[in-house]
Amino acid sequence: MLNAFGNIKIRVERWSMADLNKELKKHASRIVDILLREYPDAEISLKYSDSFELLVAVILSAQCTDDRVNMVTEMLFKKYRTIEDYANSNSKEFSKDIASITYFNQKAKWIVDTARYIIEMHRGEVPSTMEELLELPGVGRKTANVVLQHAYGETEGIAVDTHVMRLSRRMGLVEKRNRDAIEVELMKIIPRKKWRRYTHLMIAHGRAVCKARNPKCDSCPVGEICPSSWVYAEADLSNGKLWKKNGKK
Numbered sequence: 001m002l003n004a005f006g007n008i009k010i011r012v013e014r015w016s017m018a019d020l021n022k023e024l025k026k027h028a029s030r031i032v033d034i035l036l037r038e039y040p041d042a043e044i045s046l047k048y049s050d051s052f053e054l055l056v057a058v059i060l061s062a063q064c065t066d067d068r069v070n071m072v073t074e075m076l077f078k079k080y081r082t083i084e085d086y087a088n089s090n091s092k093e094f095s096k097d098i099a100s101i102t103y104f105n106q107k108a109k110w111i112v113d114t115a116r117y118i119i120e121m122h123r124g125e126v127p128s129t130m131e132e133l134l135e136l137p138g139v140g141r142k143t144a145n146v147v148l149q150h151a152y153g154e155t156e157g158i159a160v161d162t163h164v165m166r167l168s169r170r171m172g173l174v175e176k177r178n179r180d181a182i183e184v185e186l187m188k189i190i191p192r193k194k195w196r197r198y199t200h201l202m203i204a205h206g207r208a209v210c211k212a213r214n215p216k217c218d219s220c221p222v223g224e225i226c227p228s229s230w231v232y233a234e235a236d237l238s239n240g241k242l243w244k245k246n247g248k249k
């Protein structure tokens with residue numbers, strides 16, 4: 001089984017950590033440049049009209065598709081127009097309103113509790129710092145990063161969702177498996193001005209080409225520099241498993 005740095009690490013195994021970091025930065029830069037050309041319009045696909053709606057949509061989107069979330073929020077945002085509407089809602093009814101979303105009972109509780117907390121502690125305004133956002137029920141660094149970037153134009157980190165985790169490991173950019181640890185690794189090799197774009201490029205590529213099952217390595221624009229491509233490599237570095245014929249798992 002290969003480690004997550006795969007071919008790159010093997011190539012530079014006699015180098016110092018500084019050399020490895022430099023090599024990874026170059027590798028990351030090449031990947032980002034290629035994907036920027038491939039997906040020039042990659043952006044957030046969740047629909048919202050204010051910071052609280054964005055927060056609701058991001059909480060709902062954990063382990064659920066953005067298309068499904070947008071379908072549900074189209075109705076939800078008409079029914080619940082203010083943060084007070086969420087805070088005063090009947091939790092059973094609210095759960096029913098989002099019942100087609102994964103983990104809807106838990107997410108309903110988080111959203112209602114978050115609305116109440118924001119009213120009580122922040123006078124009804126979604127907080128604008130990482131520290132304060134992380135105090136909200138159901139909010140981790142991924143959600144906080146998305147809210148900061150898209151509601152406040154602040155970039156504190158890289159939003160790491162399942163696509164970002166899978167692709168970053170497959171492409172040999174990170175070694176860790178834990179979401180927060182992956183974010184730290186990425187922040188060391190991706191320039192800060194590209195942190196926000198990086199997330200949306202990975203999501204776009206993960207949806208279109210580098211899918212969890214049966215990625216299209218034979219037509220992938222980064223195939224020649226990807227250490228997981230089943231065209232050249234034996235293993236998928238996202239999980240260390242060997243590819244079967246034609247990349248099928």
Ligand code: SF4
Pocket residue numbers: 170171209210211215216217218220221222223224226227228229230
């Ligand atoms: S070559 Fe394959 S594994 Fe690598 S990024 Fe492209 S689709 Fe994903």
